[in-house]
Amino acid sequence: MTLTAVPSQSLVTPQLEISGGRRLSGDLRVSGAKNSALVLMAACLLSEDGLRLRNVPPLTDIAAMGEILAALGVGVRRGGDWIEMDGRTLNKSAPPYELVNSLRASFFCIGPLLARLGVARVPLPGGCQIGTRPVVEHVKGLKALGAQVTIEHGVVSAVVPGRGHRLSGGRIHMDCPSVGATETLMMAAVLADGETVIENAALEPEVVDLAGLLIAMGARIRGAGTPSITIVGVDRLHGADYAVIPDRIEAGTFLLAAAITRSTLRVSPVIPEHLGAVLTKLEEAGALLEADGTAMTISAETINAVDLRTQPFPGFPTDLQAPFMSLLATAKGTSVITENIFENRLQHVAELQRMGAAIRMQGNTAFIEGVHRLSGAPVQGSDLRASAAMVLAGLAAEGITRVQGLEYLDRGYADFEGKLNAVGASIRRHGG
Known part of the structure; x- marks a missing residue:
């Protein structure tokens, strides 16, 4: 048969x-905004206190970002439409390539890692194949804040030279109003020494949402949602409980x-x-x-x-x-x-x-x-x-x-x- x-x-x-x-x-x-939730999750790297986000959508990208943060040592806990992240146990400055490669938003980690640890190694991101999405604005801005940045073998390496490993405030003019670069540089600048001004910044609601979270964590930011954002660095940020925009x-x-x-x-x-x-x-x-x-x-x-x-x-x-x-x-x-x-x-x-x-x-x-x-x-x-x-x-x-x-x-x-x-x-x- x-x-x-x-x-x-x-x-x-x-x-x-x-x-x-x-x-x-x-x-x-x-549901809550994916593009906002992903960058808000990266902001947990800026504080040793816990961060709780509400109205977080149950998406594969959100799960992937949670895995990336966990690989860096962050405690991650999820339930319903909320997620809790504990940055006290952050102990790595380089997320693994196999996780980063499928999620462009993973590159957001470079700003807060550099601000908190003084060093970051992040592979160039992947994601949807919809065209060139260069990181040149991110790199140029981080250099303006005092970081030494190199790109080799598909990995962006950044370090803050000198004692204290603290970025310095500076003036950044973006050639194009990149949303990702604006958000990356905002997170890098909140713990920098002095004042940072980002000119030709992106105006998107997700930028305003990030500023709202950072301010709730103790950051000093004004002008989010306008072409000029001013950030006065603080010594530390605390935790927060924050709802993601729709x-x-x-x-x-x-x-x-x-x-x-x-x-x-x-x-x-x-x-x-x-x-x-x-x-x-x-x-x-x-x-x-x-x-x-x-x-x-x-x-x-x-x-x-x-x-x-x-x-x-x-x-x-x-x-x-x-x-x-x-x-x-x-x-x-x-x-x-x-x-x-x-x-x-x-x-x-x-x-x-x-x-x-x-x-x-x-x-x-x-x-x-x-x-x-x-x-x-x-x-x-x-x-x-x-x-x-x-x-x-x-x-x-x-x-x-x-x-x-x-x-x-x-x-x-x-x-x-x-x-x-x-x-x-x-x-x-x-x-x-």
Whole structure:
């Protein structure tokens, strides 16, 4: 008798199977901001006291950062939506390559390690492959604070020379307003000797959130959220109990999920000031928005073409460019999207075309002629936000869409399919 082997479920490529064409309704809850929580976790390296963060999303990136901190000697404890970190046992200045390689946010550790220990060795980071994200601004800024920095064999080594191993305040002008560099240099400067001024600083809400935590820990910072941040160094920071801001990108993704399915949804908590450019474009496209305290209700019946260009905050966020393109693929008329932040962040175009989207590329600009209906197809998410864009397209498509690339999606969205299913979507996860 011949036996036919049955493939193990564990060998099936993880994917989401989406039955499209369903209207959504109800309430969607937004988790804490991943991009903020990761850098706030790194701030625990600055103090010997305990740090407790609340509203922390249950994501693979958060778990990875916890492993990196634990490898440095930090005590890490997690429960529900909170995480506690104890920096008293910090005893290493070099996180292991195998952990750092998969998480770009791990590079945030270089600033607080240098400020606290006077030495740091951090491998160049990995993460989503969406283009060049150089660390030149980080390095230039750390040198301005008195550090000696070298890059060899893919590792950035920094040391504070002389006795005391304490950085010195200085003036830093950034050639581009890098969010990561702004945050790294803020953490390096809070324990430096004297005053530091960061010019052309990033304006993002995550920078303001970091400043809020550092101030709660005893730092002296003013100007966060403006192009000029002033930091007066202190001798030590103490512990704190702090809540992470809501994730503006997740909130925007849910608003787009309502728009692409021509539905009405209530999304909360939302801080409208964090999504100004996105809300403006949604209204310009024909969506109706109503703010009620910390909630935002969106209704969409007809979506019209709009043009947008990604820019640093407060401009349109690059992290919502791909999901917004999915929406515009179903709009009336021709839209134009220009990606100005990451040169490789248009890889989702080919996948949307596979679903019937009419998109023409010219350099970093996409011309999108809206179609009446997308068609379900097997698609691949090439990065975190592209994966979310594929899910949104699947919600609106006719038939079945199978989305691979969940290793990216799970890095930035907590229980994405569970939340959408709760408001009427039909999404099943297979494999993994």
